[in-house]
Amino acid sequence: MRGEHPGAAGEKAGRWQAGWHGAAGRAWLALVLVLALGLVFPADGAFHQWATHRDALRQSSVYGILACGLTVVILSGGIDLSVGSVLALVAVVTARLAIHLGWPAWLVVTTALAVGALLGGVNGWLTARLGLQPFIATLATMVFARGLAKWSSGGMKVSTAVPEPDGSFRYLEVPALFRWIDTRVLGGNLSVVTILFLACAVLCGMLLGRHAWGRWWSAIGGNEEAARRSGVPVERMKAGAYVLSGLLAAVAGICQAAQEQQGDPETGAGYELIAIAMVVMGGTKLTGGEGGIGRTLLGVLTVGYLEKILSIHAVPESGRLMLMGVLIVLAVLTQGLGRR
Structure with missing residues (x-):
């Protein structure tokens, strides 16, 4: 390349290889170890059945969708603790x-997405415009969204069972939108929700890998002031x-909602922690500036396979949560060791 120092190409390749064999290499190693654990302890052959892998992917998909959004936020140097409460709302x-109002599917989806985008915009306004710390801003939104979910539902699950004044229940039909999302395709071998997760991952991957926005988000996470001096619209990109x-x-x-066939104001509690764990386990730095959807x-x-392996071995939820905490600490520690 003209005008480039002879060693520049080698330095770039060296940095790329160091990043790959560092964070990404550790992420691959963690996945291989978890899969090996399932092969060594297959739970009477349950791990060898495709249904187990299909269900593991389905159960991880909602967390994975959250993790895709969190990857972008963390890459830009932020954090979003509100995603579990936004999910519930x-x-x-x-x-x-x-279910209750019978709106057409396209209008339901559009309204739901608008609610999510509005709350995300509030987070962006609090952090980018008002300068609040992302932890505080999104913590406030987390509490507000959870309260709004409970208020709007009357503290009860919104389901097909509608209470009548005489104490009886009237049962409504499950919407076609819910039935479609909660179905399986390709001969019952793949859940629609898993396809939606992969579509979200592809979209975010294209934004981060093939669009200027991805470079800007990484630059902001790496050094916000340097990015601002380079002409990056920092406030707008952080809000975005x-x-x-x-x-x-x-x-x-x-x-x-489709998988549970109801709207539960209590659902999604702690989902943000699992999604953050997925991002960190993939090797995206919590300090920002380095990471990507492939790692996520x-x-x-x-995390999804580890949860499934523990589940088929009937490990109680308390043990799984404690193990998740240990894994988060180990993942962050390995990130620190990789920078030395």
Whole structure:
């Protein structure tokens, strides 16, 4: 390349290889170890059945959709703790509109996405415009959205069972939108929600890998002031990252409502922590500036398969949560070791 120092190409290749064999290499290793654990302890052959892998992918898909949005936010140097509550609010709104009011599917989806984008925009406004710390801003939105979900549902699940004044129940039909999302295709071998997750991953991957926005988000996460001096619209891009995260949380909320066939104001509690764990396990730096959707996919598979392996071995939820906490610490520690 003309005008480039002879060693520049080698330096770039060296940095790329160091990143790949570092964070991405550790993410691959973690996934391989988890899969090996399933092969060594197959739970009477359950791990060898395709249904187990299909269900593991389906159960990880909602978390994975959240993780895609969180990857963009974390890459830009932020954090979003509100996605689990946004998911719950959107699930309640989706169930109310689709089940009780009978709105057409396109209008239900459009309204649900607008709710997610609005709350994401609030996060972006608080962080980018008002300068609040992302942890505080999204924590406030998390509490607000959860309260709004409980208020709008009356603290009850919005389901096909509608209470009557005399204490009886009137049962409504499950909306076609819910039945479509909760079905399986390709001969029953793949869930629609998994396809939606992969579509979200492809969209985010294209934004991060093939669009200037991806470079800008990485630059902001790496050094915000340097990015601003280079002409990057920092405030607008930071706000956009949170809007995208809110949109994907809305997609996850629609999927959650469809799979549960109801809108539960309590659903999604702690989902943000699992999604963050997936992003971190994939090797995206919590400090921002380095990461990507490919790495997040590795984290989703690692955490998803680990959860499934523990589940088929009947490990109680308390043990799974404790193990998840240990894994998050180990993932962050390995990131620190990789920078030395």
